[in-house]
Amino acid sequence: xxxxxxxxxxxxxxxxxxxxxxxxxxxxxxxxxxxxxxxxxxxxxxxxxxxxxxxxxxxxxxxxxxxxxxxxxxxxxxxxxxxxxxxxxxxxxxxxxxxxxxxxxxxxxxxxxxxxxxxxxxxxxxxxxxxxxxxxxxxxxxxxxxxxxxxxxxxxxxxxxxxxxxxxxxxxxxxxxxxxxxxxxxxxxxxxxxxxxxxxxxxxxxxxxxxxxxxxxxxxxxxxxxxxxxxxxxxxx
Numbered sequence: 001x002x003x004x005x006x007x008x009x010x011x012x013x014x015x016x017x018x019x020x021x022x023x024x025x026x027x028x029x030x031x032x033x034x035x036x037x038x039x040x041x042x043x044x045x046x047x048x049x050x051x052x053x054x055x056x057x058x059x060x061x062x063x064x065x066x067x068x069x070x071x072x073x074x075x076x077x078x079x080x081x082x083x084x085x086x087x088x089x090x091x092x093x094x095x096x097x098x099x100x101x102x103x104x105x106x107x108x109x110x111x112x113x114x115x116x117x118x119x120x121x122x123x124x125x126x127x128x129x130x131x132x133x134x135x136x137x138x139x140x141x142x143x144x145x146x147x148x149x150x151x152x153x154x155x156x157x158x159x160x161x162x163x164x165x166x167x168x169x170x171x172x173x174x175x176x177x178x179x180x181x182x183x184x185x186x187x188x189x190x191x192x193x194x195x196x197x198x199x200x201x202x203x204x205x206x207x208x209x210x211x212x213x214x215x216x217x218x219x220x221x222x223x224x225x226x227x228x229x230x231x232x233x234x235x236x237x
Contacts, residue, residue, distance in 0.1 A: 020067070032045070072139075108220055116199075116236050136195060145225055149229065164198060172204075183212065186209045191217050191220075192220045
């Protein structure tokens with residue numbers, strides 16, 4: 001009994017969740033460096049490792065998240081910190097302002113419209129469907145958009161994480177196939193689709209791509225606020 005209590009206190013300690021997350025990511029990085037492939041992306045591997053460990057040991061997600069929440073809270077300040085490389089690339093932003101705004105607007109309209117049409121075809125519940133709209137927006141903004149639309153925030157959180165991981169896994173391969181190597185285009189596509197996770201991948205292409213990814217997070221987030229209600233009323237109603 002005493003041993004069980006000690007074990008319970010150990011896994012519910014915030015340091016356990018933090019240490020487990022960091023360790024899983026480090027293992028993922030080692031594997032990626034040895035076998036570089038979209039499917040061995042550290043973020044994807046670390047998520048798989050943690051899921052397997054929690055299932056195998058019977059540790060609840062609530063206990064793990066006691067520490068995981070601290071890492072999750074770093075998303076907001078890390079997103080704000082993207083303003084530094086963005087400032088350094090401000091001349092590029094001014095030069096490509098029209099392309100950035102038009103490209104982001106088109107992407108948001110296509111993304112939300114496609115989601116709405118698929119939801120309509122499969123007879124998905126209205127509130128469930130609108131919860132899928134902000135999947136390409138960073139967590140804090142996505143939850144706010146879903147709450148405004150009276151959707152299900154838990155569903156939004158799941159699809160936001162899934163979209164970020166899929167972007168980091170599939171994005172580089174698609175960019176290679178389409179022969180897109182311009183840092184501005186790379187950053188906007190990864191950041192505008194995979195939010196903070198995609199922007200992290202964009203930094204692998206250089207500081208300019210990373211800065212554009214950070215810009216895409218803010219621009220697409222603002223556009224989703226206006227486009228999502230319009231698409232919902234036109235297609236889902």
